[in-house]
Amino acid sequence: MRKVAIVGVEGSGKTVMLAGLGELYSHPDPEGYFLCPKNFQTASYVAEKIARMRKGEWPTATAEDVLQGLDWTLRKRLGPGQRPRDVCEVSCLDFAGEVYRLAFGIRQGATPDEMQDEVDELLSYVRNADDLIVLINLRDIIVQGANDPRVQEAMWITNEILSYALDKRDDGRTPRAAIVLSQADSYAVTIKSCGGPKGVLARYLPHVANNYDWLDVLASSAVDKTVMDDNGNIVPAPDFQPTRLRVIMHWIRAGIGMTVRGRPKFTPQRPIQHQVDYGYGAPQRPAPLFAEPPPPSSGIGQFFTLRGRKNRAEYWKFVGVCFLICFVGGLLSEGFLLPLIALVLFWPSVANSVRRLHDMNRSGWWCLMGFIPMISWLVVIVLGCIPGTIGDNEFGPEP
Numbered sequence: 001m002r003k004v005a006i007v008g009v010e011g012s013g014k015t016v017m018l019a020g021l022g023e024l025y026s027h028p029d030p031e032g033y034f035l036c037p038k039n040f041q042t043a044s045y046v047a048e049k050i051a052r053m054r055k056g057e058w059p060t061a062t063a064e065d066v067l068q069g070l071d072w073t074l075r076k077r078l079g080p081g082q083r084p085r086d087v088c089e090v091s092c093l094d095f096a097g098e099v100y101r102l103a104f105g106i107r108q109g110a111t112p113d114e115m116q117d118e119v120d121e122l123l124s125y126v127r128n129a130d131d132l133i134v135l136i137n138l139r140d141i142i143v144q145g146a147n148d149p150r151v152q153e154a155m156w157i158t159n160e161i162l163s164y165a166l167d168k169r170d171d172g173r174t175p176r177a178a179i180v181l182s183q184a185d186s187y188a189v190t191i192k193s194c195g196g197p198k199g200v201l202a203r204y205l206p207h208v209a210n211n212y213d214w215l216d217v218l219a220s221s222a223v224d225k226t227v228m229d230d231n232g233n234i235v236p237a238p239d240f241q242p243t244r245l246r247v248i249m250h251w252i253r254a255g256i257g258m259t260v261r262g263r264p265k266f267t268p269q270r271p272i273q274h275q276v277d278y279g280y281g282a283p284q285r286p287a288p289l290f291a292e293p294p295p296p297s298s299g300i301g302q303f304f305t306l307r308g309r310k311n312r313a314e315y316w317k318f319v320g321v322c323f324l325i326c327f328v329g330g331l332l333s334e335g336f337l338l339p340l341i342a343l344v345l346f347w348p349s350v351a352n353s354v355r356r357l358h359d360m361n362r363s364g365w366w367c368l369m370g371f372i373p374m375i376s377w378l379v380v381i382v383l384g385c386i387p388g389t390i391g392d393n394e395f396g397p398e399p
């Protein structure tokens with residue numbers, strides 16, 4: 001179960017983002033990933049909010065006493081006729097921004113009795129997340145400005161949420177975390193003029209930028225098209241699509257299988273692909289080198305396939321057998337057979353290294369390092385020592 005906490009003060013865009021993610025991933029993305037609701041409440045929450053937005057209305061502010069649990073299974077479609085693979089479970093909660101004020105704001109400690117359960121639930125939601133997405137609405141910091149007392153408090157709460165969530169837990173784990181600037185559709189020019197989302201943070205919220213510069217900072221929006229309604233308000237266009245939220249799912253996916261014990265790793269191990277082009281040069285994620293379906297786990301095929309993962313024990317077994325074959329072959333034939341043995345073992349050795357790299361959630365291309373003279377032996381040892389990622393990763397289930 002991957003607990004993804006999408007948090008932020010009131011109006012930061014939590015509800016819109018959660019509904020948008022559910023809607024966007026109700027269809028498989030170009031790589032085949034989709035979200036399958038685990039219960040009716042999740043499906044109806046998304047349907048109701050999206051229907052409202054398609055009518056040109058934003059969802060109403062979440063009421064203080066409403067706590068909506070959303071549970072999905074992230075799945076990946078394989079080839080035609082094949083059953084989709086479960087990647088992980090994603091569970092989120094939608095709280096009212098007002099509960100964040102009670103838990104982290106200046107009224108902290110003055111929580112009315114009837115709200116205590118919500119506040120406790122929120123604290124445990126933030127504290128136990130695997131992935132923490134802290135939303136900051138660009139409108140608040142750019143238009144309202146940090147001189148507005150309500151925005152000041154909102155930013156204080158954001159800071160408090162981050163410090164509470166990233167404080168070391170009893171089990172030594174810390175969540176991966178990202179600051180997401182929401183409503184980026186309205187502020188693309190500002191983002192560009194600041195040189196990207198980190199630049200926006202540095203210009204408008206320097207204290208947050210100074211403290212959390214080491215976190216991922218992304219810009220996103222739940223709608224790709226807006227129109228002005230009769231009252232002059234900007235509302236979603238009836239045919240809007242939440243495609244700009246893909247950046248969020250890519251960030252979540254980049255953490256799957258990532259070890260977060262001990263020293264936290266906040267930056268995705270692989271660069272994430274921003275499908276949203278705000279014009280400030282997004283990093284590109286290379287297409288996976290070896291795609292699904294899963295590799296043959298038995299028979300001779302397992303030594304030749306480049307798909308899937310190999311743990312350290314399997315890797316060393318293979319290296320040991322190769323060594324033995326070379327040693328015995330060299331002895332018996334006084335070296336005459338060695339070139340032939342090398343030829344036969346070449347591809348299985350490459351496959352062995354590539355699958356070990358996959359176990360570490362690294363691209364198989366790294367095995368080319370093994371062809372550099374002098375360090376190839378070092379590569380063999382390093383590949384056999386680094387532990388694989390825990391749980392599923394981009395290349396398949398844990399071996």
Ligand SMILES: Nc1nc2c(ncn2[C@@H]2O[C@H](COP(=O)(O)OP(=O)(O)OP(=O)(O)O)[C@@H](O)[C@H]2O)c(=O)[nH]1
Pocket residue numbers: 008009010011012013014015016017058059060061062063095096097098137182183184185186220221222223226234
């Ligand atoms: N243009 C645009 N506006 C957005 C976007 N996301 C949020 N907004 C604006 O921000 C407002 C608040 O969004 P919500 O999702 O309701 O915020 P929330 O965090 O759930 O707020 P509470 O329920 O009060 O805690 C919306 O009514 C929109 O005006 C977006 O992607 N694009």
Ligand SMILES: [Mg+2]
Pocket residue numbers: 014015016060061062094095096097
């Ligand atoms: Mg809400």
